[in-house]
Structure formats: C-alpha cells, structure tokens
Amino acid sequence: MLSSNRSDDTSPWYQMIVEENVPCIKLTGSYTLAALDQELRKVSTRLTRFAAQSDLHWDLTGIQQMDHAGAILIWRAWGMHRPAYLSIRPEQERLFAHLEKVHPAPKPVRRDILWPILTLGRRYFLFWDHLIGIITLSGQVLLNVFYLIKHPNQIPLREISANLFRTGAQALSITALVGFLIGIVLSYLSSEQLHTYGADVFIVNILGMSIIRELGPMLAAILVAGRSGSSMTAQLGVMRVTEELDALTVMGIPHSLRLVLPKIIGLGIAMPLVVLWTSAIAMLGGILAADLQIGLNYQYSLSSLPDAVPVANLWIGMGKGVVCGMVIALIACHFGLRIKPNTESLGEGTTNSVVTSITAVIFIDAIFAIIFSNVGLKIAG
C-alpha cells in the first residue's frame, strides 16, 4: 500500500500514507516563499488534485516551517475552505484563522464611459485655471514691486544677484557653443547659394538680419527655458515637498516677494545679456565660416555689418530677451508653486513648465514680428 509506485505519491513536499485504512497526506519540508521558489506552481497543482478527494486526511504537523505564502498555497489548493479531516499545529492554526478573515481585493476603479468628454472638459478647465493662476501671480508680483518701491530697503538684492549668476553667467558656455555652431551652419548653407549668383557680399545681410533679429534671441530663450526654467520649477517643487514653502508662509514671508520676484527680475536682466552674447558668437561663427568657405574677408564683413543691419534690430532682439526672460521665470514659478508633495507631480510639473515656456517664447516671437513689422527692415524698391 505504501507508495504505490505512482510518481507523485512522494515528493520532498508531501507523502501519501495509509494509516488504519484511512488515506492520509502528510505535508513535509518548509512551506516558505524562499524554499518553494520555482517549485511553487507544480506543488500547487499537485495539492489541488489531492484536495479533490474528500475523504483524505491532511496532516500538516510535519511541516518544519510555514509562512504566509505557504499557507496561502495550501489554502488555495483546498479551495478556500478547510478540508473535513485536518491535523494542524496551533501556530499554523493561527495562520489559517487569518486567511479565513482575508478581505477580497476591491475592484480597481473602472473608467467612466464618458471619459473622452470628461478628459476634454477637465483639460479645458485646467487651461483656464493655469491662465488665471499666471495672471494672479503676475499681479501679485506687480503689487510686490509697488511695495518695494515704497520700502526700498527690503529689495531682495542677494537673491536677485544669485539668480543673475545662475541664469546668466552659468548659461554663457552652452549658449556660446550652440550659437557658434548655428552661425557656422547657416553661413555655410547660404554662402554657397549666394556664391552661384555672385552675390557673396550679401551673406553679411542675411546673417546679420536673421541672427540678430530672430535666431539669437530665440536660441537663447529656448536654451534658457530648458535650462533655468526647469531648475526653477524643480527648486520650488522640492521646497514644497520638504515643507520649506510652508515654513516661509508661517514666518510671514510671501513667496511672491522672496522667491518669485527675484527670479523674474534676475532673468529679466540676464536674458537680454545672454541674447547679446549668443548673437555675437553666432555672428562670429557665421563670418568665420564665410571667410573659409567663399573667401569673404572677415574684416570686410565686420565693417559692412552696421550698414547691412539697422541698429533697431538689435534693440528688438534685446527687447525680446527681456520679455522672454520674465515670462519664462513667471511660468516656471507658477508651475513650481503648484507642485504637490509627491515625486510624480514633481516630474509632471517640470515637464509642463518647460513645454509651456518654450511655447510661450515662440508666441512672443510671433507677436514681436507683427508689432515691429515696419521697424528695422530695409524694404527693397
């Protein structure tokens, strides 16, 4: 009778024996997650098969160690109820008593059928929410400016200068590199075309107008939006997570005065300077490439630049810098202050901030193009 040659009658996990004509399954070994490991599914299916015999005696006293995973394995094999004949140790009894009380898992929340409309509606309201938020914040900053005019000793000079250094001085290398390369590429592409028509000298006009009026400010603004905008948002977001913002509020120091205003003023000052720098380096790259490519003397290029490009273009470029800088800082602060204290929200807020400020920068460029369409352009004919 013992081990009637069927292969699954014995295994490290159980023994089939017959005691006084009663079929009995004796579980042995360690029913723990670590011990079961890869055997788990196999043991589970075998035990389920045995559990189908209703007259089987289950003897769990031979188990050396059993943890929750092991208990659940046996419990599921039994079909979530105790078998009719069971011998068990008291500590195992406690484990199964827990299992009898386990709550079923709640169903995950199902999506509403109307979800496309709901999402769209939520997006719409969110957009207005952000717009109103940004307008409110800028109003607050404006009030702070009036307050500071009356109380000039409270101007946060240290913060402004720190922001100038971080957003201006530290951005010089990256803007120079990108500007120089763009200048070279632009000059290389257009000088060849002009050379075919013998119009080599016009390269100075093309480079001057496009870089000083458009490309320089836009390159600088997009780079700064990615670089400084994201860091401002993340900084404010982490201050929210660590409750530093709340600490400031409790001390009666308004966020807009101490955190937002210095960033807006700092970037408002730094940005036109970065624009000037980027345009200068890009022009340098362009003139250098023209010299090497079509042999246009760099001294000639430099001396003819003032005639080719009216100085109004430089002012327009720098004006764009001021506006873009302030808008980037404003948007970055707006998104930073709205971050909720969890990691998900931090990432989302930073992404939204950068995407929104780059979009805003391009909008501003378009608005400038329309407003100043009659300024600084020499119309032929």
Next chain:
Amino acid sequence: MSNNDPIIEIEGLYTRFGSHVIHENISLSVYRGEILALVGGSGSGKTTLLRQMLGLETPAQGSVKILGHSRYDCGLELSRSLRNRSGVLFQQGALFSALNVYDNIALPLRELHCLPEEMIRDLVMLKLGMVEVAAEHANKMPAELSGGMIKRVALARALALDPELLFLDEPTAGLDPALSESFVKLIQTLRQELTLTIIMVTHDLDTLAAISTRVAVLADQRLVASGKLADIIKIDHPFIKDFFLGERGRNALRNALTLP
C-alpha cells in the same frame, strides 16, 4: 538551525565621514528570534549602522555578515536572495508615490516572477489585514494616506516576502500613543506566527521596553553595552543614566519591568 547561530555578525567596524569618526571598533552579533533595539543619542550613528547592515553604506573598515554571508563582497545572485530574506521599514515609509497601496505591496512579490497573480492578490490582502488597513484603502495613492497609515502600509510591504529578518527604523516615531500601542501588539503577534528576527532603531522607551529582548547602546563612538534591559539600566554610564533613568525613562521602565 540552532539558536546560537548569529544571523548578523558585525566585527571590528569603523566608520568615518571625512575626519569625523562615527564608529570605533564595533562588534555586535544578533541571534535568531531576537528583537534587538539599537539606542543611542542623536548623531551616535544608529541609523548609519542600520544602513551598513542593509548594505546601503560601506564602513571604512570591518565586516558585516548577514545570514552567514558577507554583506559587501557576495555575488549578485546571493545579494539578491539575502535582500529577499530581509524586510525594511524606513522612517518615512518610503512608499513609491507613483504606485497605489496595493501595487506597493505587490511590487516585491511580482519581482520574484514565480507567483501567480491570484496568489499575489491573496498575499497582499492578507498583509493589509495584518497591519489593520481596511480593504477599501487598497486603491489609494500614498499621497492620500495619513502618517500612521503610511507606516502600516510600509510595514505590510516590508513583510511582503515573509522575511526572516526585519529592520525597523524608528517604527513608532510620528505615531500617536494608541497607534504605537497597536504597532507593538502587531510586532508581538507577528513574532508568534513567523520566525522573525527584528533589529530596530528607536527613541521610544515604551516600545523599547515592551518588545525588545535585548538592547545595544551606542555612545562615544562605541558599543558601550548590550544585554537585557534590566541589566543595562544597572550599568554606570552617563548616557545610559540620562537615557533610561531620566523622569520619562523611569516612568516607561516602571510600567515595563515591575508589571510582568
């Protein structure tokens, strides 16, 4: 396995941060089934020692052995299995904020890649029941939970793999007295049901007196004493006197030691 097998063995451990010495020649063994409480003043390096046992930091000198294997130079496989055999409750809970309560607890189970999803579901709900978190909270995100709830969910996650070894970093800090009490009860029940060895860092004398079977005291960069609470308080050392025999300490100890 015999009870005399140390489950954690620290030998001749030195820690330095720059020129600042935190630990000097610390040797400590933890045996199976013990609840060891690490105490010490702030800055005495309790949490650092705990992190070294977890393998999150490496000491300047000395060895840490967990379950008979060195913590620092074991292979990837072994290191993974050691980690699966120990659970950690961090002070702030350290729940993954991108996952809901259910998925937080299910994560270590899913990472084993050998459990069917129905079993994971039962295990998660069992653990949640054990730490007395109602089933309807399973779909909540960590940001929506209160501090006490975060602690309990984090404990459920630490227990997800039925570890032999449980590390608790300030388990009752930030809990109200009633919650601390139920936390202590919970740990006691768990110990009866599972063979658990617990190492905890705590400042809470009530918890310490209620559940620890042994106390190790860190002061002056050294392990100044280790033994049963009743023996520790007889030692004549300024830190021990301040810590245990101040007014608050005496109150807590009176409750724990005179009443059996």
